[in-house]
Structures are given as C-alpha cells and as structure tokens.
Amino acid sequence: MKIAFASGKGGTGKTTVSVNLAYNLSSHRKVQYLDCDVEEPNGHIFLRPRIEENKISKVIVPVVDQEKCTGCGECTSHCQFKALVLIQKEVLVFPQLCHGCGLCARICPTGAISEGEREIGYVEKGKALGDIDFVQGLLNVGEPMAVPLIQDVKSCYGEADVYIIDAPPGTSCPVVKTIIDVDLVVMVTEPTPFGLHDLRIAVSSAKALDKPVGVVINRDKGEFKQLLDYLKGNQLMVLTKIPEDKEFARQYAKGNLIIKALPTYKNKFDELFHNIETMLRG
Amino acid sequence: MQGIKEIVVVSGKGGTGKTSITGALASLFRDKVVVDCDVDASNLHIIFSPKEILTKKEFIGGKKAKIDGSLCTQCGTCINICRYNAISSEYRVDPLTCEGCGACFYLCPQKAVDFSSRISGYYYISKIASNDPLIFAELLPGEENSGKLVALLKNEARELAKSSSKRLILIDGPPGIGCPVISSLSGSNFALIITEPTLSGEHDLKRITELTHHFKIKAGVVVNKSDLNPYCVQQIQEYCEYEAISFLGEIPYDAKITEAQRNLKTILDFAPECESSWAIKVIHNKLQRILEEL
Numbered sequence: 001m002k003i004a005f006a007s008g009k010g011g012t013g014k015t016t017v018s019v020n021l022a023y024n025l026s027s028h029r030k031v032q033y034l035d036c037d038v039e040e041p042n043g044h045i046f047l048r049p050r051i052e053e054n055k056i057s058k059v060i061v062p063v064v065d066q067e068k069c070t071g072c073g074e075c076t077s078h079c080q081f082k083a084l085v086l087i088q089k090e091v092l093v094f095p096q097l098c099h100g101c102g103l104c105a106r107i108c109p110t111g112a113i114s115e116g117e118r119e120i121g122y123v124e125k126g127k128a129l130g131d132i133d134f135v136q137g138l139l140n141v142g143e144p145m146a147v148p149l150i151q152d153v154k155s156c157y158g159e160a161d162v163y164i165i166d167a168p169p170g171t172s173c174p175v176v177k178t179i180i181d182v183d184l185v186v187m188v189t190e191p192t193p194f195g196l197h198d199l200r201i202a203v204s205s206a207k208a209l210d211k212p213v214g215v216v217i218n219r220d221k222g223e224f225k226q227l228l229d230y231l232k233g234n235q236l237m238v239l240t241k242i243p244e245d246k247e248f249a250r251q252y253a254k255g256n257l258i259i260k261a262l263p264t265y266k267n268k269f270d271e272l273f274h275n276i277e278t279m280l281r282g
Numbered sequence: 283m284q285g286i287k288e289i290v291v292v293s294g295k296g297g298t299g300k301t302s303i304t305g306a307l308a309s310l311f312r313d314k315v316v317v318d319c320d321v322d323a324s325n326l327h328i329i330f331s332p333k334e335i336l337t338k339k340e341f342i343g344g345k346k347a348k349i350d351g352s353l354c355t356q357c358g359t360c361i362n363i364c365r366y367n368a369i370s371s372e373y374r375v376d377p378l379t380c381e382g383c384g385a386c387f388y389l390c391p392q393k394a395v396d397f398s399s400r401i402s403g404y405y406y407i408s409k410i411a412s413n414d415p416l417i418f419a420e421l422l423p424g425e426e427n428s429g430k431l432v433a434l435l436k437n438e439a440r441e442l443a444k445s446s447s448k449r450l451i452l453i454d455g456p457p458g459i460g461c462p463v464i465s466s467l468s469g470s471n472f473a474l475i476i477t478e479p480t481l482s483g484e485h486d487l488k489r490i491t492e493l494t495h496h497f498k499i500k501a502g503v504v505v506n507k508s509d510l511n512p513y514c515v516q517q518i519q520e521y522c523e524y525e526a527i528s529f530l531g532e533i534p535y536d537a538k539i540t541e542a543q544r545n546l547k548t549i550l551d552f553a554p555e556c557e558s559s560w561a562i563k564v565i566h567n568k569l570q571r572i573l574e575e576l
Contacts, residue, residue: 194543
C-alpha cells in the first residue's frame, strides 16, 4: 500500500505526520519511507537513518560538436525549453533549462549533437529508526530540475507492506510526479484561511489524477467552520485530528518523534492508519 | 535611494510565516508593488482582499501533444521516442506526464500529432486598501511551468513599478529551493529569509542561504516563533554571523498571528501594539536602512 502525504501549503505537518506514522507502523509491519521533498528533505532529522548507499542522480543534456555544427538553427527553433540558443551562428547550451527529451540530437541534420549527462543531486538509502527502509533525494543547491530526481527516488521501491511517501509542498509538477502512482493521498491541513485555500487546490490536483483523498487536521483549535463545511461538501473523510499543542511543537523543534517523546499521541496515529485501511477497503 | 529595489521573502521550509510577515511588511512600506510568487498556493490576496481587480490575464504555459486517432497508423515512432512514457499503448497522450517537448509532434511520419498551447492559469493585477497594486496568480491544478509564471509576474511588477513611480517591489516567494524559487530570486536585490528555531527550519535555512550565495543575492534572516527553542535561535544567530548575512530579528510564537489571519487581516492591522507587531516594525526599520545602502 502506497500512501502519499501532501498539503498544498507548506509547513502544515506533512513530515511530522508521515515520520510518526512510519515509526508507529514499524513495530508490526515492514515500512519503507521515501522523502520526495527533494528541495528540503526533513524526514531524516526525525528518523535518523544510517545511510548505506548514495547514488548520484543525472539527467541527459545535449553536447554540440562545434566542428560539425553549421549553425543552421534547426535545434534552437525546435527546442521548447529554450535550452539551445543560436548566437552568431554558434549554438549555446543552457543545461539547466534542458528537459532531456533528445529532440535536438534526433533532428540535427549534420549529426553534430550527441548526449551527455549532468548531475542534479543524489539519492540516499539506508536503515532508519524502527528498522524502516529509508530513501531520500537531495537536490543540488542552484538546481531547478526537481522532477527527474523525484523519479529516481521513486525508482527505489523495495519490499514493504506500507510505503510512506513524503511529498513536497505545492500543487504543480513535483507533486504530480510524487503522487501519480500512490493508492491514497493524505492531505495534511491546518484550520486557517491559508490552509483551507491551499487544501482546495491540492485536493483538485489529486482528484485530477483520480486519487482517493483523506484529510488530517493538524494544529486543531476549536471550530473553523469554513473548513468543516468544505470537507462535508466534498465528502472528504477526516482521518485524524491533532490538537494545537506547544509541547508538541517544542518536541518537533528538537527533532524528536512525537510518539516517542509524548506517547499519549500514539492513539492518533493508530486511528490514522485504521481509517486509511478503512478508506482503502472502500 | 536610487532606482526600484526588489525584496524577495523566502524560507526554504514551508509554513514558517512568509506570507504573514510579507503582509505585515506590506502595510508598513510605502510606494510599493506587492507580488505573490507562490503561484502553486498563493495566499497573500486572502489577507488583503483586494478592493478591485484591475486586470485578469491568461497564462499560456507550455504546449501539450494530442494524437489524432483518425490519422494515426500506430507505427510506434512516438512511443519509442517519448522519454517521459507519456504515450500509452493505445496511442493516447497522458497530459499530466507529457512535458511538452514536441518530439512526437515533429517526428510523427503521419503528422497525426496536434501540439498546441493551452491556458495553464490566470494572473491578476489588483488594488489593495493602500491603493498599491498587488499582483497574484493561480496556476491550474497539476500544471507545469510555475517558474515561467513567476518570471512573468515579476516582469509585470517591474513594468508597473516603472510606470507608476513605485520605489519597491515586495515579493512573497514560494517554499523550497527549486525552479520557482530560483525564478523569484532572479534579478532581485535582497532575500529576506524567514526561518523557525526547529531542526527542520535550521536545516532548510542552510540550503536557502547557500542558494542566495550561489546567485550572489544579499540576504537577511528573521526567526519566527522564536521562543519555541531559544538555543536554536542562538545557533541560527551564530550561523548568520559565520555566513556574513544580517540577523534582522525575531518574532515570538504568537497566537495573534493566526487570529489575524482568521480575521483576514495583517497582524499590524489586527493588533498593532502586540509584541509581534513591534518586532515586525523593528525589522521594517532595519530593512529600510538596508534598502538605502543597496
């Protein structure tokens, strides 16, 4: 079973919920945790993995042989990403704009373009607390291309009963790539106008991919009617609610797992998984 | 102060308070254009509830391929060349997987692929209570090209600042360090980094600081929710000193900030005399001095 934790808005508690659920399940199930928030992965802070394997992630980029290039401009006029630019009959490559589609190499009439590789970050694998299989991607600083690295993280599925996938914030391409193959998307939200606004967008992204969606309300603090109305109107199930609690925030600040530091919260994560299973059984 | 200056509010980690603080600063600065570059999940317009939308424009992102079944002979060329596995064995293009490279369109021997632009979102130029413009956008769910949309918003802001003689462009940036963040920082004068004293906040602060160094943009740091972990605040201060970036102040963990948001107001309009509002006023003063020196 593959469960992604997403949110739209950042900082609602995706990582907190996913690492604690992973750890809670690890006592009786085989769990793999994959951190797809490759721009700012934080799961490692709480799950403290021992990294056993480190693999560089690469993308394909064109290499122009200036001897063979006639400066005809075929490649530059076909490239949709403006990764190739013709300046005074010479083709310049902007590797960070390239999506690696390979069109330029195929259409170059003089065969002047071959393909090379470029590093964008790396994927780390190891064993974390609770014997959890741990995978994370780390995007190089200054690198705009997060999607191919997310793809590489997701190629690391191992043998497990439950896959917990920590998604990046937002609703665009990195999120789509993260949730495209999961069985359920858990939206972690907070009862504020910002939280609700971004929840709506994130839910419509997940619905566009035909994914079932459940909701966790974090920092719950009495009634926020607009949120409850929205959840009801869209038949979204609340899987658990975590109350606003400054001690919770302090433990998080120190990088502690909540269910270890504050064991009374364990039942919240039991309830969460119970409801996930109920949802998936339909 | 010479020319138009640009401040971008970023954080690395999401949810540290970028938008609440941008909103509060926007009510203190004069003669500015405010831009929400968190196009995936824009929130600034919620607290400003603009009194007037002046313009609504379409955002045309990339193109997407579509196969015309009546012309397709199922020769397999497109499936073989597509590096994103976006074309199914039934010769249908999945629009969410298609990256819009056009390889199938250009190389289909039957010319059976349509490749056209489509609307990926909308952007708005609005007017807020202070009569300053607020530019914000909505990217349609699952769409790509958020970096391109950010660049477009920044261009609009620059034009508008020039034509209406504004001195400052204040930008609410997206979380992370990837494509839309790089686009938000591009050409700006100062990055205001909002962090929180948590191990995650500190970890992400380091990555966003490296990014500002990478692009040679001056940066300053504000620690929000500072009383959560005073030891960590001290660590952050030391880090700033080491990296030679300005530590601009701290804002306590304050339930009033959430309350202000629930009342659709900035903290300065909601509780101008509370501790957080004062902290933000001090940060605003420091920023003004920095702007004068830039």
